[in-house]
Amino acid sequence: MTENSGLNVYNEIGQLKSVLLHCPGDEVENIVPKYLKRLLFDEIIYLKQAQKEHLQFAKLMIDEGIEVLYLTDLMAQIFNCPDTRKQFLEDFMVEGNVATEAVKETLRDFFSRMSPIDMVKKCIAGVQKSELAHIPKKSLADIVKNPYPFYLDPIPNLYFQRDPFASMGHGVTLNVMSSTTRNRETLFAKYLFDYHPRFKDVPRWYNRDKTHPIEGGDILILSNKVIAIGVSDRTDSIAVEKVAKKLLYSNESFEVILAFDIPKAREFMHLDTVFTMVDYDKFTIYPGIENPLDVYSIKKSPGNALAISFESDTLTSILKKYLKLPAINLIRCGDGNLIAAGREQWSDGSNTLAIQPGKVICYDRNYITNEALRKNGIEVLEFESYELSRGRGGPRCMSMPLNRKNI
Numbered sequence: 134m135t136e137n138s139g140l141n142v143y144n145e146i147g148q149l150k151s152v153l154l155h156c157p158g159d160e161v162e163n164i165v166p167k168y169l170k171r172l173l174f175d176e177i178i179y180l181k182q183a184q185k186e187h188l189q190f191a192k193l194m195i196d197e198g199i200e201v202l203y204l205t206d207l208m209a210q211i212f213n214c215p216d217t218r219k220q221f222l223e224d225f226m227v228e229g230n231v232a233t234e235a236v237k238e239t240l241r242d243f244f245s246r247m248s249p250i251d252m253v254k255k256c257i258a259g260v261q262k263s264e265l266a267h268i269p270k271k272s273l274a275d276i277v278k279n280p281y282p283f284y285l286d287p288i289p290n291l292y293f294q295r296d297p298f299a300s301m302g303h304g305v306t307l308n309v310m311s312s313t314t315r316n317r318e319t320l321f322a323k324y325l326f327d328y329h330p331r332f333k334d335v336p337r338w339y340n341r342d343k344t345h346p347i348e349g350g351d352i353l354i355l356s357n358k359v360i361a362i363g364v365s366d367r368t369d370s371i372a373v374e375k376v377a378k379k380l381l382y383s384n385e386s387f388e389v390i391l392a393f394d395i396p397k398a399r400e401f402m403h404l405d406t407v408f409t410m411v412d413y414d415k416f417t418i419y420p421g422i423e424n425p426l427d428v429y430s431i432k433k434s435p436g437n438a439l440a441i442s443f444e445s446d447t448l449t450s451i452l453k454k455y456l457k458l459p460a461i462n463l464i465r466c467g468d469g470n471l472i473a474a475g476r477e478q479w480s481d482g483s484n485t486l487a488i489q490p491g492k493v494i495c496y497d498r499n500y501i502t503n504e505a506l507r508k509n510g511i512e513v514l515e516f517e518s519y520e521l522s523r524g525r526g527g528p529r530c531m532s533m534p535l536n537r538k539n540i
């Protein structure tokens with residue numbers, strides 16, 4: 134175990150010490166136009182270039198002394214235990230809707246010939262029907278013609294590591310995803326937190342067996358007292374309240390949850406696609422969500438209850454009040470130009486990853502927003518963004534902080 138064992142995330146901007154990533158692999162080669170929308174993609178991405186960009190992203194962090202971990206490596210370590218590996222595959226097939234015992238039996242045999250790392254990668258990539266030789270025809274479902282090309286669907290959104298779980302303080306939410314295509318991502322997270330020795334005894338603030346969705350892109354740890362959670366296209370208000378109750382009544386330092394009610398639309402799918410923190414008092418924001426933006430505060434109230442109030446003030450005043458700051462600087466995506474804002478937000482111009490206060494990683498394509506950040510005293514590190522951006526997520530969505538310096 135390293136000094137970075139467990140989780141420690143009490144802010145958005147404190148020096149990033151350890152981060153979890155997934156480099157896109159063969160799963161994105163299993164995206165075809167027919168299933169594009171269901172797989173939550175708008176275009177097909179060129180894997181080789183996407184991987185090149187992802188390496189650049191990881192290298193920027195490694196060069197800053199950040200420990201970069203890969204989900205596939207951690208999962209392979211878990212799979213070194215044959216029982217866990219076996220149990221994972223059973224759960225994975227059930228949740229992947231593998232239809233018949235004959236297919237299951239063939240898949241068990243198929244995976245049994247793989248090393249742990251190859252098995253992890255193959256589970257993520259998906260299994261085309263053409264890859265399995267002969268399936269014994271035992272039940273009707275094995276016999277009737279079915280043109281669907283996969284026995285196991287690909288999981289192409291896994292490179293957005295921000296969403297299936299969320300580090301909050303010393304604990305984690307194991308999320309319920311709002312779309313079926315992303316639900317098996319959280320099975321990886323469950324196994325990680327149930328079985329990896331590095332994450333032993335990490336408390337849970339939400340579990341994947343719940344009914345209401347919440348995704349990590351909606352969760353922003355503004356300080357060790359204040360958390361913002363988007364009520365969004367992906368996150369339900371019921372889930373926000375449940376997480377709030379669990380956290381506020383835990384031993385953690387958090388005192389208030391601010392629920393941001395943002396438009397329920399694909400382009401603003403999570404709070405972090407329209408609003409991220411870049412310094413103690415500076416945020417990027419997509420101007421399209423500012424007016425009106427309803428914010429509700431959730432706090433403890435006597436009798437084990439919650440006090441929920443509408444914050445009838447501007448976002449600046451709300452942030453000033455709760456973060457106890459004399460002033461707040463909202464830096465507009467597209468530098469305030471509506472067309473530039475719309476264009477760059479679509480490629481995650483507001484989705485910055487802070488690696489220390491005032492230092493962020495951004496896609497190079499959002500050059501107007503990046504310049505606006507620099508004009509406001511933020512140091513911006515950039516990397517290429519032709520392909521990764523087509524999945525509709527940026528540097529923040531692609532990373533899950535495991536450990537940040539407290540500030």
Ligand SMILES: NC(=[NH2+])NCCC[C@H](N)C(=O)O
Pocket residue numbers: 173174290293295296315349350351402403405406524525526527529530
């Ligand atoms: N935290 C985020 N903004 N994640 C972006 C996820 C993008 C992904 N294609 C999806 O639709 O789910």
